[in-house]
Amino acid sequence: MRIVNATLHDVELPLVHSFETSSHRKSSLRHLIVELTDESGAKGWGEIASPAGPYYASETTTIAWHTATEYLIPAVLGAEWEHPDEVSALYGKVRGHWFAKAGVEMAAWTLYAAHTQQPLATALGGTRSTVIAGVSLGIEPSIDELLTQVAKHVDSGYPRVKLKIAPGWDVEPVKAVRGTYPDLDVHVDANGAYPGDDAAFETFRALDPHGLTMIEQPFAPRNFMDSARLQAELNTPVCLDESVETLDDLRTALELKAGGVLNIKVSRMGGLSAARAAHDLTQEAGWPVWCGGMHEFGIGRLANVAISSLPGFTLPSDVSASGKYYAEDIIDPAVTAEGGVVTVPSTAGLGAQVRTELIAEHAQQTQTFSAD
Numbered sequence: 063m064r065i066v067n068a069t070l071h072d073v074e075l076p077l078v079h080s081f082e083t084s085s086h087r088k089s090s091l092r093h094l095i096v097e098l099t100d101e102s103g104a105k106g107w108g109e110i111a112s113p114a115g116p117y118y119a120s121e122t123t124t125i126a127w128h129t130a131t132e133y134l135i136p137a138v139l140g141a142e143w144e145h146p147d148e149v150s151a152l153y154g155k156v157r158g159h160w161f162a163k164a165g166v167e168m169a170a171w172t173l174y175a176a177h178t179q180q181p182l183a184t185a186l187g188g189t190r191s192t193v194i195a196g197v198s199l200g201i202e203p204s205i206d207e208l209l210t211q212v213a214k215h216v217d218s219g220y221p222r223v224k225l226k227i228a229p230g231w232d233v234e235p236v237k238a239v240r241g242t243y244p245d246l247d248v249h250v251d252a253n254g255a256y257p258g259d260d261a262a263f264e265t266f267r268a269l270d271p272h273g274l275t276m277i278e279q280p281f282a283p284r285n286f287m288d289s290a291r292l293q294a295e296l297n298t299p300v301c302l303d304e305s306v307e308t309l310d311d312l313r314t315a316l317e318l319k320a321g322g323v324l325n326i327k328v329s330r331m332g333g334l335s336a337a338r339a340a341h342d343l344t345q346e347a348g349w350p351v352w353c354g355g356m357h358e359f360g361i362g363r364l365a366n367v368a369i370s371s372l373p374g375f376t377l378p379s380d381v382s383a384s385g386k387y388y389a390e391d392i393i394d395p396a397v398t399a400e401g402g403v404v405t406v407p408s409t410a411g412l413g414a415q416v417r418t419e420l421i422a423e424h425a426q427q428t429q430t431f432s433a434d
């Protein structure tokens with residue numbers, strides 16, 4: 063296959079409910095949409111879902127624009143390849159920049175699926191026709207407002223709720239949610255906000271008896287040592303997110319027993335091929351996995367749905383309906399989650415139409431490239 067045209071669209075969509083994590087609050091998101099066209103005219107779509115600021119990872123939207131336009135798109139344009147597993151090698155000399163790479167590689171994967179007339183999930187080796195969605199709830203101004211958000215999502219059928227925590231907003235919100243929902247699948251995500259000190263260990267010991275499904279990323283990225291120490295002490299599984307950007311990080315985590323669950327994010331790992339390889343490695347090690355999200359627009363959301371259809375994704379994934387975040391999504395149909403169940407598309411390619419008019423309406427900047 064040969065990519066002859068590429069367009070990068072910088073698109074801003076308003077959020078229906080502002081979202082706060084341990085680092086910051088946001089009310090709209092800017093993601094970069096990658097559009098690739100091959101010689102036959104088939105199209106592939108990808109999404110660079112980097113947050114605007116360097117708080118989740120060091121990449122930002124502006125940096126991702128630079129990386130994609132200067133390095134990644136020139137590397138894939140005009141190159142010959144048979145399978146998307148080969149695409150990351152085309153820009154193999156570029157270190158890091160996983161979000162930018164993930165968006166470009168996702169476009170190659172959806173192009174390949176369209177070109178070979180199969181659903182993206184099938185091309186990846188997915189085996190499920192539906193996946194279970196959980197929701198991720200941000201830090202709210204009060205416990206009452208958090209309980210309102212939990213009720214809203216439990217009432218619409220989501221079987222798992224993840225609560226963002228940070229020092230000062232941890233044991234109390236968990237107790238409140240547990241008090242109201244004794245049997246709900248609840249987990250917490252600290253986004254690395256705790257230092258590996260005695261006070262943090264005290265907090266996690268206090269959370270341990272509340273039957274949480276997991277404690278996600280308690281410590282700073284790649285603090286595998288304190289994570290292993292915590293896992294040895296707690297009954298609650300520790301889940302790694304920010305700590306695992308590469309398969310080498312994952313091998314370190316497995317060897318050190320720095321947790322018991324992996325959140326596989328396509329964006330954080332640099333694409334669908336790496337996400338699938340992480341799935342295979344954790345399967346061998348016996349760690350269950352789930353697919354994390356980055357508040358993706360519909361394109362990245364459908365890639366998350368597709369990877370979640372692989373057999374090792376046994377825990378609910380952050381693939382909630384488009385409508386949890388966006389009043390209007392850039393795909394048609396948008397992702398829906400009836401009773402927390404998302405249907406894996408069975409049509410060839412991405413699995414939905416891309417609403418190019420909506421992309422144009424919300425685009426802040428656009429750049430097009432052609433192979434010579």
Ligand code: OSB
Pocket residue numbers: 083118197198251253303354355356357358380381382
């Ligand atoms: O840690 O999972 C995270 C969003 C931005 C940055 C980090 C995270 C998140 C989420 C999003 O929790 C969940 C979703 O996309 O549904």
Ligand code: MG
Pocket residue numbers: 251253278279303304325354
């Ligand atoms: Mg996380």
